[in-house]
Amino acid sequence: MIKKVKCPGSATIINAIATGFGSAFGIGLNIECEAKSIDSGIKCSNDVGASTELMDLCVNKVFDKYFIDKEDFGLEIKTHSTLPMASGLSSSSASSNAIVAISSKIISEEFDLAPLSDLDIINLAIDASIEAGVTITGSFDDATASYFGGVVVTDNRNREFLIKEKMDDYKILVYMPNFHAKSGDSDVNRMKVMAPLVETAFDFARNKDYFKALNLNGLIYASALGFDSAIAIDAIQAGAIASGLSGTGSSFVAVCEDNVIDDIKNAWSSLEGRVIETNVDNEGCVFL
Template sequence: MKGRGRAVALGAGTVLNALATGVGSAFALDVETTATVELDGSGRIEGAVAEQPDADTRLVERCVELTVDRYSPDERVGGHVRTESEVPMAAGLKSSSAAANATVLATLSALGVDVGDGPAAVSRLDACRLGVAAARDAGVTVTGAFDDASASMLGGVTLTDNTADELRSREERDWDALVWTPPERAYSAEADVSRCERVAPMARLVADLASEGRYAEAMTVNGLAFSAALGFPTEPAIEAMPHAAGVSLSGTGPSVVAVGERAALEPVAAAWDERDGTTRLTTTRTDGARVL
């Protein structure tokens, strides 16, 4: 089996961390990961990450395996997958979800399988679930991260039940977004789940707010609760609160994301620029992942 495909998926920010209750919510950001898949039937899959020769490629390799097994089971799995990303790894901005989504879509393209809403096409949501399954197999996530993956794949703001890989709702929000990423990194699979479960009452409140469409308020409550649970400082969020519509620790950190109007976020950017790390002013996205 030979074929080549390319696809792109989005990074995302957090409304509700799913570690406490299994219910999560996330929104797509205008930062992209591109995957290129070349199938050759060699029986071996080799992964690579651009400019990171020592990166762990088990996730994207597993995405190729699962996708070929599901949609072309009689073919011998083999080939190469390479990702290039604007999303920093282990920064809470859903780099794994973006890589998985892009790889699954690129593999489907390499197989000649259509993605879309047609009767013979694979839906983006089903493609997303394949990436989530690969993430669990690769051990890069505790919850399966269906909330993060659905936002990355579909765009907009999603609310999910990660225990059932169920999409509860999806809405569109056009926000400007400010992202501060400190130098340190935090890996989702290493998060202290027991401490996160202690803030479950706050997580349930956040889920209620999100289900009412009050996403900006929800993310601020989430950020304070999970910063405390995971041991991250709340000062960046407090600096943003007088100006932003909402602000939260993203994922299991360490990045913090504020949303609102661009002019309102500028003083927050000035404050965050004084901190170690990088500050990026971007926007939300509503279009989601796509085959190139």
């Protein structure tokens, strides 16, 4: 049996590290995952040369959930990505969502068992990400924006939705510098010092004023983490509706209309790195 699924990444509106409350929206850069049943064991590989620890953990958690013995049944998992790794665009959430979802689908069909619910899949994926050390808060906001698409506002500590809805269809520009920043390596204490300001930004998100929230959150976290906030300000000056640091970096995102794409690219043209053009994703995880 062979199955394929794709899960999008997400961009940050509110980074949850400072307060435990977050917000994110799906973007059109994806992790595609192909899985096939094999006689025994778990074999994982990816096209970016990254460690397969998270992949292995995700599959093992599904096996454990279904009480499947790896000596009697196995899965081979391969992922292909258009989503930059370690860039603040939820690559870990997208990967873990895809792997748990596809593992659950194959096992449930192979053994005629009930499939896992959406939230079961998300929670197993988050548990694996925490165990692998690739997330600080559990990233319920990133995980759910990836899985469902659209925009979410969440209580990450309790893994609860405050808002979950479709997002208007905007163009998204992503500035990717020539370096990476892993979430698990970030200075948590430095970010938590900014909690009172992040709470103000979160109030905007809770009231569905997502772009003010994104702008303010981006400035706060860029300052705390040592990124150049002028990158976001230049995009806004060039016509972006909103712009800011995504996650704990290293990428910046700009939300815009079609007619200012070239202006924003020009504003970022002197920066070292690359600019990726994509869009809002409202589909989330989809089997292919």
